[in-house]
Amino acid sequence: xxxxxxxxxxxxxxxxxxxxxxKPMDEHALLKEVCAHGFRLLQIGxxxxxxxxxxxxxxxxxxxxxRNHIELEIGARGLxxxxxQLYAGIARKLGAExxxxxxxxxxxxxxxxxxxIIEVLTESLASLRGLWLGLENHDRFAAAQFRHIVxxxxxxNVGICLDTANSLGAGEGLETVVAALxxxxxxxxxxxxxxxxxxxxxxxxxxxxxxxTGLVDLPRxxxxxxxxxRCRSAxxxxxxxxxxxxxxxxxxxxxWAETSLAYLKPLFT
Numbered sequence: 192x193x194x195x196x197x198x199x200x201x202x203x204x205x206x207x208x209x210x211x212x213x214k215p216m217d218e219h220a221l222l223k224e225v226c227a228h229g230f231r232l233l234q235i236g237x238x239x240x241x242x243x244x245x246x247x248x249x250x251x252x253x254x255x256x257x258r259n260h261i262e263l264e265i266g267a268r269g270l271x272x273x274x275x276q277l278y279a280g281i282a283r284k285l286g287a288e289x290x291x292x293x294x295x296x297x298x299x300x301x302x303x304x305x306x307x308i309i310e311v312l313t314e315s316l317a318s319l320r321g322l323w324l325g326l327e328n329h330d331r332f333a334a335a336q337f338r339h340i341v342x343x344x345x346x347x348n349v350g351i352c353l354d355t356a357n358s359l360g361a362g363e364g365l366e367t368v369v370a371a372l373x374x375x376x377x378x379x380x381x382x383x384x385x386x387x388x389x390x391x392x393x394x395x396x397x398x399x400x401x402x403x404t405g406l407v408d409l410p411r412x413x414x415x416x417x418x419x420x421r422c423r424s425a426x427x428x429x430x431x432x433x434x435x436x437x438x439x440x441x442x443x444x445x446x447w448a449e450t451s452l453a454y455l456k457p458l459f460t
Contacts, residue, residue: 192379192413192422193262194233194459196225198239199380199428200448204441205238212437215443218252226259228452234426236266236376237293241281250443253285264289264378264424266327269296270308275324282322282406289323289423291352291378295331305336312344314406325352325377336372341375350421354380355407356430359397365407373415379425381455383407399430403454410458425459427451 198205201224204216218235225233233256235241242247243403256263263285267278270292278290295302303311312324328337328351353376358368358448383405386395402409429451431444 192416192459193232193424194243194425195230195234195262195264195424196221196228196235197380197426197428198236199234200224200264200426200442201444202238202429203431203433203444207238210433212441220254222255222261224261225261231260232262232264232424232426233435234264234289234291234424236291237268238255240267241265241285242267242277244281249281249284254369263287264291264426265295266291268293269301270294270301270303270311270326271301272311272314272318275311276318279315288321289325289378290319291316291325291327293327302331305332305340308340309343309394312340312346313407315449315451316344316346316349319346319348321336322326323348323377324348325350327343327367327380328354328358328372330357333361334358334363334368337347338371338375350375350377352376352378352380353422354382354428355409355412356382356384356397356399359384365412367417369412374419374421376422377439378417379412379416379422379423381407381409381425381451382428382429382430383409383446383451384413384430398432399447401429401454402427402451404450409455413458427455 206215265287274403351372353372383400383402384403386397433440
């Protein structure tokens, strides 16, 4: 299982809607981070939308990645046949083999039902020839529903991008998610979190934290995934809790990344 970084490792630095850095982190700055930490994998997610790159920018990204011996993975949201075809084309231009897709697109209000998702994926298998697609377990569907989708499509190259935190929004713990999805997981998003009881004792808040300091038992999770032999890569993502200003938030995000990587490196070497 390869380990790498993501545009969501440094989400605040890349840019969060309504919180735009003066100089957003771009694809070349991300490649530099990957090199600086001695890794060889970068996943570029939908917070740095590759559909907005022209061919010359895509070519420059590929050349820089090739020059530094870095493998690329890509991500998108809004699972339609047209968008799968679009991102399959981008993947081929970049030499990327894996595409992570979030099904829904809140910007357009796109929220297909399960039968439509199965239809879209089945219709798109020709577009995906030679590529791997992983559906990310976002919180509208339960893990068993994601597994149903993958099983119905029944294609060797359509599986799951397993995020360690997202399914909390569907009321599911990680053990439930792993039990359903580990056999069909192609890609792992490592996102640690903690749950703290509110001062009035009437509920909890769930927030991100550096990897290895929260509730995700990563060594145990990796042991669950290994026997299936299908998880190709693991990616660090972060839900960095913001500070009062963006500069301090970005500095905190970088500190969290360093703490996370100190914990994660021994698990992937």
